[in-house]
Amino acid sequence: MTALLEITGLEVRFGGVRAIAGLDLAVEAGTIHALIGPNGAGKSTALNCISRFYDPDGGEIRFEGQSLLRRPPHAVAGLGIGRTFQNLELCAQSSALENVLIGMSPKLDGGNPFWPGRRRRAEDRRARETGMALLERVGLAGKADTPAGQLAFGQQKLLDLARALACEPRLLLLDEPAAGLRLREVRALDDLLVQLAASSAVTILLVEHVMALVMSVAQRVTVLNFGQKIAEGTPEEIRRQACVVEAYLGRVTDAVG
């Protein structure tokens, strides 16, 4: 069985620093795969390479067998890869629903921008229904008309997730979804992700610091340090390989509690 996403020999250098040094990574379809490691280990950089925000200096990234590196960043969503952002990126002045509709862009034809014809109106109606359903799923149905900037922080994170889901991705890249959330919110997110993976057959690549979340939802965990893979396995295996990562895991779990 081939992996949904396959990264081989990825290299990224910033100035003289090797942010990612020959990374190989395979994400199997239908799994929740977590990418962990200390600050500056290259987790977010790897994610940014997949979504084509960075041009890597070497290596290859394949999604369903196709090379991503030959595609511009905006084509990635169309291929079925959605992503969220670590530092919230939202259209703060637009309503929650509009944010989701923006995420839906690859799925919409749009019609004639200068004339709201019947087809365009029909598509618009359908898109709004789908968008409302997505908001419902993340528990924001009541906030559809609220400007995103006026939502609480946790709600903004959920909106970001709903927006990323709107392009009906087969692979979802989540960049620290739990960062800044309260414990109760983390638990809700936990349930949501598990439910997502189960119900919509979406594969999730998760970059996360909150170990509780990683350990409870991930089926596979990859540990990065200094841009290199230092361990990989199931959460239990990773926990058992404490000799390799003890210091690091201990520190992080302590910090998060």
Place this chain on the structure above:
Amino acid sequence: MRAVWIALALAAAGLVFWMPLYVLYVANLLLMYAVLALGLDILVGLAGQFAFAHMAFFGIGVYTTGLLGNRLGVSFPLPMLAGAALAAIVALLIAIPALRLRQVYLALTTFAFAAAAQWVFHSWDAVTEGSNGLRLAATRVLAWRIVDDRDAYPLLLVVALAMVLLRLSLQSSKLGRSMRALHQSEPLALASGIDARRVKIVAFGISGLFAGIAGGMLPLFNSYVHPDTFGLEGLVAILTMIVVGGLGSTFGVLIGVALIGLLPEVMRDLQVLREVVYGGLLILTVMFLPQGVAGAWRPARA
């Protein structure tokens, strides 16, 4: 309720038709400014890009329309549409290279282009009559000749209304949504599958199209045009309109056009302070009222 407001606005617009020529001239000007401002706002307010070339596209529209009318006697609205098409094409030709790199390059390239275009209007005597200015023949609509401001007003009103509808349609379309997304967060737009560069180029082109249409409106109620009309000063006036009215909002832009457009009529004595007033309004609005007058009473946009 909204229907009543729209009806009242249309009625007021109809009433203007019976006013003295002075009122009609001012109304005609405002209609033209409205199209010009709605166009600039598509670029600045919707797509969040800044460019200096708007008056140059306006000029392309004016000269194309004027020359087609003068020399070939082509009937309205063909010259106007030709002018708008040409303006849009030139806009696209500029945007494609200018949007390759950092965002500021659009501002820089168009700053240069605006000045170069004005130089061309001033110096290409054989076509624009240079700084002598170009006399514009009365516009022909089939067999009917538009001679005064009263004749022109209904046509201008129809054109302006059409452009308002076009703009409203654009705003609620997927393209309009993509522009708003781009404006607020380019990474988000890219991650959502929006081709940021393409949307910027298209926004610039549509903005040029609106400027071109506005340019086609000018010869309907003016008999003469001078290249100085297309300088930085005009851009600042239009910019003040959209900033004060409310960037990104059709309603706001129209309010801004009315407020700033009527300012010289109600406060002619204040004209000594004109530059300070325009400049001050720009600074104070971006400081204290980033959403403009429209945003002040409608804080959110759905």
Place this chain on the structure above:
Amino acid sequence: MTRGGKPTVIRILAVLALIAPLFAAPARAFPDGAPSGKYSDPGITDTEITIGLFGPQSGPLRNFGYDPMWAAAAWYDMVNRYGGIWGRKIKLVTDDDKCDPTTLNTVVRKMVTVDHVFLLNGGSCTPAAVSAQEFVTREKVPFVMLNAAGDKAVFPPTRYVFGAFGGTQLTVGGTLIDFVAKQLHFKRIAYLGNDDDFGAANLAAAKFMAGKREVQLVATERVPANVVDLTAPMLRIRQANPDVVVITAYPQPATLAMQKVSEFGLTMPIVAAVQSVPNPAALFKNVNDPAAFKNFYYGSPLNDLTDGPGQQWVLDMYKRAYPDRTPTAFMSYGVPSAQAVTYALLLAGPNPTRESFVDAMSHLKFETGIMAGPIEFAPDRRDAHNASIFIKYDGTTSTRMPGVYVNEFRGE
């Protein structure tokens, strides 16, 4: 917008239908040119005649029109103190046209259709004035330009527009060459002008007069108004080795040119147009080199130095009207147009119409006591004035050169 659908449209139509009667009532409630009582034209009653007076009162070009407009107002005021014209006082409606075509058009329409003036007297900048030409022709309103040179407005002549009381740009170019040839007797002339319509017009007249007086333009350089560095054009002029340099450029490039004259140590005489030297003392100070002014002349359409005895009565009139203002050099340029309006109204008789006023203007010829030559119109002539005097200036004293110089070029 998109969601409203048909019901909205129906509701709009319903409201429109409700208020439709409003439209029938005021149909042409505001006629554009309301004649008053027994007179067939607006703006005139038994006791009053209304004149719309305008010029740039603000903006970058304010200087061209502020003092001239108020000087014209002072003249009308004086006429009123002497009893007015045919028993009627002159009532002025004043406004600011900013020298901008759009503003001037707004002002003119307001004066004609709201204030109902009898005639228009205003405009200091040609493009703005030209832009109103079609309107006044259509509405048949006499338009006497204040002090716009107005080549484009008076060539070709049209019935209702009169102007060029200070001479046109043709006058500027033509008289310069006339002076250089007749008074200074030079043959090889270098010409530095603007790259705009003004520059084109004065250069055309200069070329014509050069042919007529059998002198040669050995170099012509046309520079943009906002030029920063005149090294290149002045080098080319130096290379042409002329006997004399003629300058018609705007004040800033003219000053830059004089700086280069000083820098390159050029010794040939310089003859400048009035528009290049609005303030000779300022030019001298800005160049800061007496050597450059050894042989320096500038033209003027006035009959004397701006503070000379020939101008004294205008200065007195202005001072009486505005004791606390200091007039600029352009002040008296505003008066001849007001004089022309006054005399033509006198000639048009006790019951003037706009048409009879225009007819009177078309045969007007008089000496202003202000300008170098007479004001003269004819049925086929709308440019009023065509002469210059020349003044020698060395930085401290101004001396009027003998003679009045005339342009003979009347356009193609």
Place this chain on the structure above:
Amino acid sequence: MDTLLQAFEGGVVTGSVYALIALSLVIVYKSTDVINFAGGDILMASCYIALVLLVGWGAPYWLAALVAILGGFVIGAGFDRLVLERIARRARGQDIMIAAVIATIGLSYVLKGLVRMLGYADEVRSLPAQFPGRPLFLGNVIVLRQDIGIVLAASLAVAALYLFFRFTKLGRGLRATAEDPRAAALIGIPVARMRMVIWGIASALAAIAGLLVAPKILMTPDMGIIVILALAASVLGGFTNIPGVIAGGLLLGILENLIGLFVSTQAIAVAPFLVIMAVLVLRPQGLFAGAARMKKV
């Protein structure tokens, strides 16, 4: 040949002034991502400050010049502190490029309007040359003392700026802010204050350029238009590459004179715009930089 050299001389002189103004634009852009479209008008306002002191109050030249340079500093720093700072705070991390450009255009208009109201703006004015005296001759090429002074003073200003950025603590802090504001904030540099100082220094630089060039190009409230030439110089130099920008200024000055000499005087006016457009289309990273690296976000 003499004519060519003379044109070259003129180009170097005006070019060094363009370079100075361009430098002021570039250090602001590097550290705040704002193109200061009011740069020319800050220059203009500073010159009028000097003029008012000289003519209106009879102040000695050194005092007038000092106050003018300080005035430039205050206008720039004050604009950043009062306006840009506030806009940035309101935007909460969102892109302020549009708002900032609009604000600089507003500033440009306010300054022009205020100067026009002064009463000194009705006619062409000039400031006294700092270096008067008979011109010198290099062969047949005439060189004004003021020209030498301009080039020297501009070089001096650039050198002083270099030393300041290189060797003073404040200068290093400013440089760190310019390179990467986020990193600078992390190591405890007061970024907001640094920005203000950069705006001030850049504006003072524009004021110096104004004082140098006013005797040569004369003063009107519209003299700020010279900023177009500085923008062209900056674009030639790649906008962030400081040595490139200085070279771009000189190149532009020379180019203008050569065009004036060999093409036509009228073409001088359009040359800078064609330069900007050509460079942006053909070589957007500037003439003196290596290949540009695409950064997408």
